[in-house]
Amino acid sequence: MDLGLKDRVYIVTGGSRGLGRATAAALVADGAKVVVSGRDEKRVAATAAELGPNAHGVAADNADPEVAGHLIGAARERFGRFDGVLISVGGPTPGSAASNTDEQWRTAFESVFLGAVRLARTAVAELGEGGVVGLVLSGSVHEPIPGLTISNGLRPGLAGFAKSLAEEVGPRGIRVVGLLPARIDTDRVRELDALSGDADAARAAQESRIPLRRYGTPEEFGRTAAFLLSPAASYLTGVMLPVDGGARHGF
Numbered sequence: 001m002d003l004g005l006k007d008r009v010y011i012v013t014g015g016s017r018g019l020g021r022a023t024a025a026a027l028v029a030d031g032a033k034v035v036v037s038g039r040d041e042k043r044v045a046a047t048a049a050e051l052g053p054n055a056h057g058v059a060a061d062n063a064d065p066e067v068a069g070h071l072i073g074a075a076r077e078r079f080g081r082f083d084g085v086l087i088s089v090g091g092p093t094p095g096s097a098a099s100n101t102d103e104q105w106r107t108a109f110e111s112v113f114l115g116a117v118r119l120a121r122t123a124v125a126e127l128g129e130g131g132v133v134g135l136v137l138s139g140s141v142h143e144p145i146p147g148l149t150i151s152n153g154l155r156p157g158l159a160g161f162a163k164s165l166a167e168e169v170g171p172r173g174i175r176v177v178g179l180l181p182a183r184i185d186t187d188r189v190r191e192l193d194a195l196s197g198d199a200d201a202a203r204a205a206q207e208s209r210i211p212l213r214r215y216g217t218p219e220e221f222g223r224t225a226a227f228l229l230s231p232a233a234s235y236l237t238g239v240m241l242p243v244d245g246g247a248r249h250g251f
Contacts, residue, residue, distance in 0.1 A: 004231035006031035009079040011071045013037045013062055013119065014088035016047040018186040019136055022222030023086055023229075028054050030226060033079045037071055062089055062115030063107075068122035084132035084229050085123045087116045091188050092150035094195060100149055113154045117161060119177070124165065129173030132229050135162050139182040139244055147195065159240055167239035175237035176230045182244030183207075185215040211246035216235075 010027055014020035015036030024034045024047070033054045038044045048057030056078045060067045075082045092108035093100065127133075139167065140205045141159045144152040159178055165178035183189055183206050193202040202210035207213055221243050227233055228241065242248045 001232065003030050003227060005226065005229075007033065008083040008231075009033045009035070009075050009081045010229060011035045011037065011075055011085040011123075012088065013060070013071070013086070014090060015086075016043040016057070018038060018088075018188060019181060019184060019218055019221050019225070020086065020088035021047055023088070023225040024051060024055065024217035024222075026219070026222035026226035027229070028052065030230070032226075035071055035078065037067075037074045056096060061111070062087075062119065063111040064115075067115075067211070068119045072122065072126050080093075082126060083130070084127065084134070085119060086134040086136065086225060086229060087119050089116060090138035091148070092154065092211070094147050094192065094231060095149055096147065097149045105150060105153075108150045108154060110185075111230075112151075115160060116158055120162070120165060124169045124172075124174055124176075125172050128147060130231065130234070131173075132175045133162075133165070134179065134225060134229050135159075135176075135178045137162075137178050137180050137240070139180050139242060139248060141178070141180050142242075142248055142250065147192070162240075163238050170237055175234070177227055177233075177236060178240040179221070179228065180223055180240055180242045180244065180248075181216070182242070182247045183210060183215045184221050184243070185217055189215070210244070211245060214245065216243060218243055 007067040012024040015024045016038035024036050037058045037060040073218035093104045138155045140155045161182050193199040196202040198225045
């Protein structure tokens with residue numbers, strides 16, 4: 001299936017590892033050009049080199065108020081256009097409702113919530129018809145995840161923001177979509193499993209609750225995200241798509 005991605009230009013934040021990197025790789029594989037960003041300059045540069053000439057790396061922190069304009073400028077300067085953005089950020093500090101500190105909440109709000117809002121808001125101001133904004137959120141949008149209280153607090157709010165934005169910019173032909181990963185086999189998820197003290201047992205318990213009986217791969221997530229960002233999904237907006245192997249039991 002031709003997704004219509006050839007020569008389209010996307011920004012992928014958090015693009016040097018995990019789900020962001022997998023999405024950048026899927027976009028490039030289908031003919032798109034990508035600007036990948038992340039806080040680690042060396043990792044971002046290495047990722048862009050691995051992805052090839054259709055990728056460009058920019059070291060950037062989503063919490064920086066200037067980063068959105070900087071990334072869009074880099075896309076236009078390097079590749080001549082800007083068609084969309086996937087906003088992917090690292091997960092907030094784990095912890096319980098009683099133990100997470102004010103500083104942990106403030107830090108996560110700046111990067112995970114307000115940083116994403118700024119990027120999306122700036123993007124839709126610069127995009128034309130056919131443009132798209134994607135947000136990597138979490139299954140916690142629908143159901144809290146034990147031990148991830150900050151994520152449980154912030155991700156549903158971002159989903160509400162995304163839905164509101166989709167309704168506002170839809171008449172301009174701009175789409176806004178969300179992806180809700182659950183257990184995808186990334187470094188982040190392995191770290192969460194290890195918090196239990198027995199990572200193998202934690203993984204086995206999680207897999208027993210997933211109808212497909214396994215964790216997803218980053219590549220599977222990346223292909224799904226690339227489809228949602230592509231013109232092939234041109235009539236999908238305002239949706240929150242679970243990428244979870246069937247772990248969410250509701251509709």
